[in-house]
Amino acid sequence: MGLESASGNAKAGFTVSSKAVAVAAITVLFIVSLFLWTLPFQKNRLPFGEGDSAWHFAIGDSIAHNDKAAFRLPYYIGVWYYGFNKILGPFAPEYPPPSHANYALMQVLGGERFLPVFIYRAVASFLGVLAVFFVISRLFGVLPGFLAGLGLSFSLREQLTYLFGQQPTLTAVLITPVASYAWYKYLVSFYGAGSGDEGSTGGSGNKVYLFLSFTLLASQFLLHLQGFVASAVFIAVLTALMAVRFRKLPVSKSSLLHLGVAVALFAVVAAPFIAIYAGSADINVPRLGFKRLFEWGISPSLVQGSFPPSFVEFSAEYPNVLLPFLAAGLVLLLLRLLLVKNNLKELFMLSWLISAFIVLHLDVFIGIGLNRLARMLVLENYIFYSLIALTAVWLPQALSSFLKIGSRISSAAKYGLAAMLVLLLVSTSGESSYSSLKGAYGSIDRITPVQAEFAESLNSLVPEGAYVYDPSVKIVGQWRYPKMRWMLAISQRHVGRYDGGEIAGEGSFDKSQIYFLFDYSDIALFASSLQYQQQAAAWASQLQQLEQRMFNNTAPLYNGNNIRLYKYEGFGGVAA
Amino acid sequence: MGSLGGFRIGSGYVPWICGVAVMAAAAFFLFGLVGFRSIIAFAVLFVVPPLMFLGKTSLDVEEKIFFSLFIGLGLFSLVVFAVNQLLPSFRLSAVAAFVLVVLVAFLVVPKILQRRQQKLQ
Numbered sequence: 001m002g003l004e005s006a007s008g009n010a011k012a013g014f015t016v017s018s019k020a021v022a023v024a025a026i027t028v029l030f031i032v033s034l035f036l037w038t039l040p041f042q043k044n045r046l047p048f049g050e051g052d053s054a055w056h057f058a059i060g061d062s063i064a065h066n067d068k069a070a071f072r073l074p075y076y077i078g079v080w081y082y083g084f085n086k087i088l089g090p091f092a093p094e095y096p097p098p099s100h101a102n103y104a105l106m107q108v109l110g111g112e113r114f115l116p117v118f119i120y121r122a123v124a125s126f127l128g129v130l131a132v133f134f135v136i137s138r139l140f141g142v143l144p145g146f147l148a149g150l151g152l153s154f155s156l157r158e159q160l161t162y163l164f165g166q167q168p169t170l171t172a173v174l175i176t177p178v179a180s181y182a183w184y185k186y187l188v189s190f191y192g193a194g195s196g197d198e199g200s201t202g203g204s205g206n207k208v209y210l211f212l213s214f215t216l217l218a219s220q221f222l223l224h225l226q227g228f229v230a231s232a233v234f235i236a237v238l239t240a241l242m243a244v245r246f247r248k249l250p251v252s253k254s255s256l257l258h259l260g261v262a263v264a265l266f267a268v269v270a271a272p273f274i275a276i277y278a279g280s281a282d283i284n285v286p287r288l289g290f291k292r293l294f295e296w297g298i299s300p301s302l303v304q305g306s307f308p309p310s311f312v313e314f315s316a317e318y319p320n321v322l323l324p325f326l327a328a329g330l331v332l333l334l335l336r337l338l339l340v341k342n343n344l345k346e347l348f349m350l351s352w353l354i355s356a357f358i359v360l361h362l363d364v365f366i367g368i369g370l371n372r373l374a375r376m377l378v379l380e381n382y383i384f385y386s387l388i389a390l391t392a393v394w395l396p397q398a399l400s401s402f403l404k405i406g407s408r409i410s411s412a413a414k415y416g417l418a419a420m421l422v423l424l425l426v427s428t429s430g431e432s433s434y435s436s437l438k439g440a441y442g443s444i445d446r447i448t449p450v451q452a453e454f455a456e457s458l459n460s461l462v463p464e465g466a467y468v469y470d471p472s473v474k475i476v477g478q479w480r481y482p483k484m485r486w487m488l489a490i491s492q493r494h495v496g497r498y499d500g501g502e503i504a505g506e507g508s509f510d511k512s513q514i515y516f517l518f519d520y521s522d523i524a525l526f527a528s529s530l531q532y533q534q535q536a537a538a539w540a541s542q543l544q545q546l547e548q549r550m551f552n553n554t555a556p557l558y559n560g561n562n563i564r565l566y567k568y569e570g571f572g573g574v575a576a
Numbered sequence: 577m578g579s580l581g582g583f584r585i586g587s588g589y590v591p592w593i594c595g596v597a598v599m600a601a602a603a604f605f606l607f608g609l610v611g612f613r614s615i616i617a618f619a620v621l622f623v624v625p626p627l628m629f630l631g632k633t634s635l636d637v638e639e640k641i642f643f644s645l646f647i648g649l650g651l652f653s654l655v656v657f658a659v660n661q662l663l664p665s666f667r668l669s670a671v672a673a674f675v676l677v678v679l680v681a682f683l684v685v686p687k688i689l690q691r692r693q694q695k696l697q
Contacts, residue, residue, distance in 0.1 A: 019591055019638075027598050027599060038607075063666055067667055097654060101657050109621065110614040111609075119607065119610075119611060134642045
């Protein structure tokens with residue numbers, strides 16, 4: 001006895017009616033995701049997100065503003081991570097141009113400075129929903145594709161990555177299932193063992209899928225290295241498993257020639273930007289022990305300070321009610337691998353699972369920090385939500401095969417399970433993601449109108465090479481840091497924290513262009529609440545002491561809405 | 577439906593065009609004209625340029641559209657960046673890059689394919 005392949009409707013593309021169903025499913029997923037993921041700026045259009053968010057925006061914004069995409073960063077952004085790149089030196093970009101050029105293109109075509117970029121960031125972040133829909137629906141049908149996509153549109157981990165402003169990483173990583181799918185199609189065509197639509201090519205493989213795989217890899221490489229690495233691992237695992245399955249390496253004389261051309265073209269695109277990644281200060285961090293191989297994900301203690309526990313915790317991402325679906329999906333995958341004759345699609349899913357494990361444990365093998373690796377946890381979401389969704393299709397099918405249940409009952413069970421899953425998803429992660437996105441950056445953690453107004457004035461108040469110190473982050477807390485960086489992005493002038501000590505000690509400063517910003521506006525907001533009055537008074541006193549000590553007899557360049565700006569004229573160890 | 581230099585906008589694209597129109601309408605409902613423009617810009621910038629090349633392949637419409645989207649996100653702006661190293665304006669480079677893609681897709685690639693076919697015959 002054996003389980004039947006669940007992909008009858010995925011053969012040879014979609015039929016006319018199922019094509020309309022697929023488009024409708026994608027449209028629904030897109031609109032649900034667009035509504036949810038744009039909640040943080042539907043009412044309040046002021047910028048939001050962590051420091052990374054401001055960093056990426058600032059670069060795209062500078063391209064659109066200057067009408068020039070230069071390879072070097074302008075001064076006000078370049079001193080942020082001054083000397084970060086060991087090969088390219090100061091003012092080198094941290095990423096290849098596409099992510100930030102995309103921001104600039106959206107500004108230009110969208111016709112506004114902020115909103116089109118925010119929409120781009122939201123869409124480019126939730127595209128994982130569509131990527132997984134595409135792959136799962138092509139392999140197993142529209143229904144599981146839709147269910148997996150719906151689960152992902154509510155994914156807390158992806159939403160947090162987006163809110164933190166790490167959208168380029170997310171966009172690059174979410175292409176992984178698509179690039180791997182293209183490679184899968186190539187391998188299936190090479191072995192001539194597909195379900196009839198792959199176009200067996202007698203041992204050379206379908207060139208279109210080969211070149212598509214490498215083009216998608218190039219796209220990932222240019223958006224963010226981590227996406228490329230994830231796909232490279234997935235493709236390697238898939239190739240190895242397929243080679244074992246067919247007892248033959250996917251290599252022939254003509255395929256080697258095509259592969260060589262594809263690699264060469266990839267190299268031509270990637271080579272000019274290799275130094276950006278190779279010179280990064282993020283690589284070659286100490287490796288963690290092999291002990292990590294015995295845990296699936298990343299423990300919150302290992303990324304403490306960089307990510308909240310909810311970002312890495314399994315229970316925060318998958319509500320308990322989904323766990324039986326996930327467990328069943330894993331068991332059914334193994335069963336199908338053993339029992340389904342044409343199990344190439346299942347082999348693809350297994351490769352996905354194995355590669356997610358390898359990618360999430362790369363720190364064991366190479367010197368990459370867990371803070372970077374944690375961003376790739378979304379790979380786990382893609383495969384786990386796919387397995388959760390496939391349970392709705394696979395379980396009735398398995399029961400039908402084992403218990404000889406009629407096809408009508410099996411079909412009813414499938415749609416019943418799917419409806420139950422939709423209800424569970426909406427009532428658990430759907431509801432929680434609605435409330436968390438609606439409340440995201442909804443209070444003092446987002447730049448306020450008076451701060452935005454000041455930042456806009458700052459552009460004309462100080463010259464391009466100015467360095468504006470903000471001492472308040474150290475006094476009031478790290479939560480003010482992203483706001484300070486958003487002031488930088490809006491003003492197109494460098495605003496950095498001042499923690500006391502020497503002023504303008506590094507070589508990157510023009511010592512005649514030092515300014516100090518004293519922003520009491522947040523403190524004033526705190527003071528209006530009885531609960532925080534005492535704390536606000538203490539912060540105000542500390543900041544005032546520093547202001548009086550440094551600028552007692554100096555007239556401010558800007559004085560409005562509890563914000564003051566001074567030009568600094570003297571040098572030497574002023575302690576905060 | 578229409579045809580342009582071998583790139584046929586076949587009936588297979590109609591549901592997708594309708595889908596994008598509905599998505600853009602949703603964005604209009606949420607964000608007004610800027611929302612609408614942004615979704616259309618997203619589709620035009622990131623899906624259309626690679627689609628001009630993939631339109632000539634034997635892939636089905638769904639594959640062409642999805643592969644185009646994920647290729648366009650990383651590669652179209654690279655072309656704009658490259659052109660901008662020659663032209664002084666980023667905006668002008670975006671237009672020039674689009675025109676370049678159209679020219680290569682509709683004039684250069686068909687000629688190469690034609691020559692290859694003749695060679696094979």
